[in-house]
Amino acid sequence: MIGAIADDFTGGTDVAVAFRRAGLRTIVLFGPPVGDEPLPAHDAIVVALKTRTIDPDEAVRQSLQVAAWLRAHCAEQIYFKYCSTFDSRPGGNIGPVADALADYLGAGRAVVVPSSPEHDRTQYLGHLFVGRQLLSDSPMRHHPLTPMTDSFIPGVLGAQTTQRITLIDHREVRHGRERLRALFDQAEAEGYRYLVVDSVSAEDLAEIGAAATNDVLVTGAAGLAGGIGAARFARLAPGRSPTERLDADPVGDVPGAVLAGSCSARTREQVAYMRARHDAYFLDALRTPDSEALAAAALNWYDHHRAGPAPLVYSSLAPTELLTVQDALGVDRASTLLEAAMGRIAQGLVERGVRRLVVAGGETSGAVVTALGVRSGIIGDEAAPGAPWIYTTDTTPLALLLKSGNFGDVALLSRAVGGHHEKEIAP
Structure with a gap:
């Protein structure tokens, strides 16, 4: 089972629908889970928090609380979901939360993949683009809470963590999942915790997802969630049908x-x-x-x-x-x-x-x-x-x-x- 922790509520719904599209039965919860109520059959649980811009220590506390709950509910992999424009401040909260989750899970490495080509967010040579604009030239530079004035993701993340970071650029991604898996292993052996990986297409995300499918901690936007979800669905019982759509809008014609x-x-x-x-x-x-x-x-x-x-x-x-x-x-x-x-x-x-x-x-x-x-x-x-x-x-x-x-x-x-x-x- 995949357990996802999203740093805001819209991000939670975004990653939930990515898992659902991949065929996974997905539950979405808002806020830290309370109690231990029975859950319907599922392949993924998404817990949406509101931690993107709060105090880093509180963001870490809430994220670890949810991670422990997800592990207790049999999550084999934790997916830390942030925005496809890497919304954060110099002090966090992506770096501090990722550090805490990696320590808690004993993860030697974690990929970092904000790219979401479906939403016109792509990363090339470590630089994040919004459409044809660098992130730092896009309207995101004026965001009221998390103005993004730097497009180089290894640098943005580096301001939020003391852990070592390496870039796996698109020239390597094009060689596919086996090459990526070998590079992930090599980077971890060399002492790098965070592996920032380029992606410019859905095909890239599918290969990255397949390469990281056994990693205990994965970080990214909803784009990579689709790749991870597809790799997970391929490992489920043969012949299982993808998630069915709702027959109709259950609320109907209402104000x-x-x-x-x-x-x-x-x-x-x-x-x-x-x-x-x-x-x-x-x-x-x-x-x-x-x-x-x-x-x-x-x-x-x-x-x-x-x-x-x-x-x-x-x-x-x-x-x-x-x-x-x-x-x-x-x-x-x-x-x-x-x-x-x-x-x-x-x-x-x-x-x-x-x-x-x-x-x-x-x-x-x-x-x-x-x-x-x-x-x-x-x-x-x-x-x-x-x-x-x-x-x-x-x-x-x-x-x-x-x-x-x-x-x-x-x-x-x-x-x-x-x-x-x-x-x-x-x-």
């Missing part, structure tokens, strides 16, 4: 709403597209720097001033506007305030009968899921690559779409909130 907190370029495009077609309310943290008051005003608008169904509540800002808010309130205070407001708004919307929530942004998704008390869910179909519907199993029945900031076509928010399944609109 919906969109909560957008991401400031990514794609989310801002999606917000603009939706604002032209739906009622929208902006959370102005500068004008009202109080989460309770912000939430109360938004819910009052929902009750008395919106004209149509499926509204949008958003706090997404362009980089210059975001900087103004951060200068006035502080980076952490602004983020905490808006996340708390979004959580309160989600609670209020559910109390008012909303049963379909589309949430844009990893931190916002974490705040919403936590506020609603959601602990587990069934993975449904994808509304966009890496953004599946989640149907809650332990609370009021809800359909949740937790979307990483840069995922999806421009119409995703407005399309998904109605539960529709039209084709994507090209960028």
